[in-house]
Amino acid sequence: MAVFEYAPAPESLRPAIRERYGLFIDGKWASPAGEGHFDTINPANEARLAEIAYATPTDVDRAVRAARKAYEKYWRRLKPADRAKYIYRIARAITERGRELAVLETIDGGKPIKESRDFDIPMAAAHFFYYAGWADKLEYVLRAGREPSPLGVCAQIVPWNFPLLMAAWKIAPALACGNTVVLKPAETTPLTALALAQIIEECELPPGVVNVVTGDGATGSALVEHEDVDKIAFTGSTEVGKSIARRLAGTDKRLTLELGGKAAHIVFADAPMDQAIEGVVNGIYFNQGHVCCAGSRLLVEERVHDEIVVRLTERLQTLRLGDPLDKNTDIGAINSRAQLEKIQELVKSGVEQGATLVQQRGDLPARGFFFPASFFTNVHPSHRIAREEIFGPVLSILTFRTPDEAVDKANNTPYGLSAGIWTDKGSKNMWIAQQLRAGVVWCNTFNQFDPGSPFGGYRESGFGREGGVHGLYEYLAH
Amino acid sequence: MGLLAPSVSVDAVMLEARAAALGKRSIKTSAKLEGITLAIRCTDLTTLEGKDSEGRVRSLCAKALRPRPGWPNVPSVAAVCVYPNLVSVAKDALRGSSVAVASVATAFPSGLSNIEVKLADTAAAIASGADEIDMVIDRGAFLAGREQAVFDEIVQVKHLCGNVHLKVILETGELGTYDNIRRASDLALEAGADFIKTSTGKVGTNATPPTALVMCEALRDFARRTGERRGLKVAGGVRTTKDALAYLVIVKETLGDGWLDPKYFRIGASSLLDDLLMQLEKEQTGHYAGSDYIPKD
Numbered sequence: 001m002a003v004f005e006y007a008p009a010p011e012s013l014r015p016a017i018r019e020r021y022g023l024f025i026d027g028k029w030a031s032p033a034g035e036g037h038f039d040t041i042n043p044a045n046e047a048r049l050a051e052i053a054y055a056t057p058t059d060v061d062r063a064v065r066a067a068r069k070a071y072e073k074y075w076r077r078l079k080p081a082d083r084a085k086y087i088y089r090i091a092r093a094i095t096e097r098g099r100e101l102a103v104l105e106t107i108d109g110g111k112p113i114k115e116s117r118d119f120d121i122p123m124a125a126a127h128f129f130y131y132a133g134w135a136d137k138l139e140y141v142l143r144a145g146r147e148p149s150p151l152g153v154c155a156q157i158v159p160w161n162f163p164l165l166m167a168a169w170k171i172a173p174a175l176a177c178g179n180t181v182v183l184k185p186a187e188t189t190p191l192t193a194l195a196l197a198q199i200i201e202e203c204e205l206p207p208g209v210v211n212v213v214t215g216d217g218a219t220g221s222a223l224v225e226h227e228d229v230d231k232i233a234f235t236g237s238t239e240v241g242k243s244i245a246r247r248l249a250g251t252d253k254r255l256t257l258e259l260g261g262k263a264a265h266i267v268f269a270d271a272p273m274d275q276a277i278e279g280v281v282n283g284i285y286f287n288q289g290h291v292c293c294a295g296s297r298l299l300v301e302e303r304v305h306d307e308i309v310v311r312l313t314e315r316l317q318t319l320r321l322g323d324p325l326d327k328n329t330d331i332g333a334i335n336s337r338a339q340l341e342k343i344q345e346l347v348k349s350g351v352e353q354g355a356t357l358v359q360q361r362g363d364l365p366a367r368g369f370f371f372p373a374s375f376f377t378n379v380h381p382s383h384r385i386a387r388e389e390i391f392g393p394v395l396s397i398l399t400f401r402t403p404d405e406a407v408d409k410a411n412n413t414p415y416g417l418s419a420g421i422w423t424d425k426g427s428k429n430m431w432i433a434q435q436l437r438a439g440v441v442w443c444n445t446f447n448q449f450d451p452g453s454p455f456g457g458y459r460e461s462g463f464g465r466e467g468g469v470h471g472l473y474e475y476l477a478h
Numbered sequence: 479m480g481l482l483a484p485s486v487s488v489d490a491v492m493l494e495a496r497a498a499a500l501g502k503r504s505i506k507t508s509a510k511l512e513g514i515t516l517a518i519r520c521t522d523l524t525t526l527e528g529k530d531s532e533g534r535v536r537s538l539c540a541k542a543l544r545p546r547p548g549w550p551n552v553p554s555v556a557a558v559c560v561y562p563n564l565v566s567v568a569k570d571a572l573r574g575s576s577v578a579v580a581s582v583a584t585a586f587p588s589g590l591s592n593i594e595v596k597l598a599d600t601a602a603a604i605a606s607g608a609d610e611i612d613m614v615i616d617r618g619a620f621l622a623g624r625e626q627a628v629f630d631e632i633v634q635v636k637h638l639c640g641n642v643h644l645k646v647i648l649e650t651g652e653l654g655t656y657d658n659i660r661r662a663s664d665l666a667l668e669a670g671a672d673f674i675k676t677s678t679g680k681v682g683t684n685a686t687p688p689t690a691l692v693m694c695e696a697l698r699d700f701a702r703r704t705g706e707r708r709g710l711k712v713a714g715g716v717r718t719t720k721d722a723l724a725y726l727v728i729v730k731e732t733l734g735d736g737w738l739d740p741k742y743f744r745i746g747a748s749s750l751l752d753d754l755l756m757q758l759e760k761e762q763t764g765h766y767a768g769s770d771y772i773p774k775d
Binding site: 002003004005008009114273274275278310318328424 | 488492493512730735739
């Protein structure tokens with residue numbers, strides 16, 4: 001008999017959403033040149049939320065021109081301490097409107113409200129606060145004697161998994177260094193970027209310093225290829241990242257890429273097991289696994305494999321899947337139908353290739369895009385589910401016998417964004433961390449972020465760093 | 479002793495993070511109502527003060543039986559917990575009811591006496607009619623590494639108890655680390671404790687959510703290993719409905735619904751009941767009554 005069942009605890013705030021959003025160019029809201037619009041929907045119930053302007057190459061050109069004008073006319077000439085004041089203002093406004101932004105993020109993207117409320121929005125504000133502080137201290141960033149100077153107009157393309165946070169990661173350091181920005185949010189999650197544009201408008205930033213153009217891949221392409229853009233910062237798939245790199249070859253545009261991952265999460269037999277299980281759960285099921293640094297390849301020491309499978313199977317049943325606006329929801333909606341189909345296809349391939357699928361029990365909501373928390377055992381390194389990024393709540397479990405084998409298997413991937421290690425032995429933790437080719441290695445924890453800590457990849461996970469002092473190098477001429 | 483060989487290690491950072499995450503569960507409307515009623519049913523209404531008297535114990539027993547006179551839906555608490563010399567008074571006041579009498583014993587709260595005195599203390603409480611014994615472990619011996627001595631004492635007290643329900647107080651606030659709390663939990667369960675209990679309520683740090691979580695993990699692993707379900711009692715510092723509901727969440731999500739029953743979960747508290755009653759009235763009527771509407775003792 002069920003005892004003490006949690007009653008629905010929905011977040012009640014309903015932020016104002018416009019029927020139709022234009023483009024934010026040169027400090028004004030403008031209709032797109034082609035008059036085209038597309039819908040953004042709530043993936044948890046497939047209801048339409050708003051009509052979003054579809055930016056054509058003409059609109060992109062207007063946005064880049066506005067950014068250029070703002071750069072030359074105001075922003076690069078502004079005293080650094082005054083730039084900081086604007087950025088602090090944005091940070092405070094995000095904090096003040098945190099609840100509204102959290103709801104927008106959740107209804108547009110499907111992530112649980114507890115995550116948007118406790119992670120995405122506070123962390124976005126934290127990045128603006130952090131980089132505001134750097135704006136008038138840039139001479140301490142570069143080697144002595146070098147004059148910090150901005151790059152110019154930055155094209156910034158962000159993904160749908162952490163829409164506002166990724167925008168903050170990109171806009172905050174760019175503005176602090178004196179650059180101007182054209183931001184393109186993802187097609188399925190434009191609402192918080194547009195809310196940020198409203199905040200920027202209210203903060204009275206000089207027109208054109210930040211511009212927001214909405215659209216799809218073609219809009220992004222027009223932005224990447226615009227000849228007056230000085231720097232491109234892209235977060236998204238490795239496939240698109242490679243294509244951008246190819247198109248920029250031979251130009252003098254600067255580029256940073258933060259791409260996919262297939263992170264190894266290594267659990268030794270001497271790990272604090274209950275906490276390791278929590279780390280594994282957080283590593284793969286946070287944000288439905290729509291996380292580029294997700295710990296999606298679990299490498300467990302063979303002697304504890306069966307124990308871990310038992311514990312993880314039990315733990316899956318306590319994850320609460322459902323309405324993302326419910327404050328007790330752990331697993332929300334998959335971001336889009338296309339992503340759901342991609343996850344389903346990869347999971348099917350795992351079953352067909354002979355791996356064993358374990359899933360949380362229970363019915364999925366009748367409407368919306370949902371996928372149960374899942375993991376595979378009997379996975380071999382050659383399986384697609386062991387190599388390709390699934391970007392969903394699906395974990396692949398592999399085994400190892402010695403620390404050397406763990407390192408070999410962990411590094412046997414074209415990616416290298418993150419990794420995790422669980423062991424009670426400090427020396428082993430440090431030794432393994434040194435061997436792993438990954439931009440961030442978490443020891444006895446996972447998914448820890450801070451604006452002061454740089455983040456970025458090795459190999460096909462991209463190059464360049466975001467966050468910390470390192471994040472400033474990417475927006476300064478040097 | 480039949481002690482499990484290696485210690486189970488606990489990572490403090492992630493343990494506390496998990497406890498904090500569970501603390502953010504939003505318990506509203508029907509869940510809150512059910513949780514409050516459950517918390518009342520699981521309460522060991524406690525008085526353990528040097529100034530305790532027969533009269534005070536009698537009024538506490540009256541409250542334990544009918545926490546809110548005139549509200550028939552409010553259940554009795556699980557037990558009344560007193561010092562050994564007041565057991566017979568409580569037993570008399572609670573005769574014929576479902577409310578058990580628990581007695582602290584074994585040189586509570588320090589546990590620093592010789593084993594003969596501890597056993598005599600326990601025997602006296604049982605002779606006076608105690609249904610449950612809340613014993614303390616010898617923390618000095620545990621921290622000095624004399625685990626066998628701690629284990630043997632529990633075995634002897636349990637032997638004396640027979641069918642009398644034995645709760646073993648670890649005094650987690652004195653154990654220093656979660657590793658030690660886990661070790662002491664495993665040891666007490668292996669030695670025959672029916673319940674493991676966090677605290678005496680007499681030291682600076684009493685029950686905390688991470689402490690309850692690590693003890694739940696020990697109980698869960700014990701049940702997995704032996705097929706046997708043992709209980710948890712949190713005690714000390716649990717004063718508000720919010721605290722009580724947070725512990726119910728930890729038990730529910732770590733051990734499962736089967737543990738949400740006074741047979742396997744208790745909250746040792748004195749003033750908590752007043753807040754539970756106040757919140758219950760608020761849930762049922764939509765407004766708060768003043769604290770003066772709730773009988774103090």
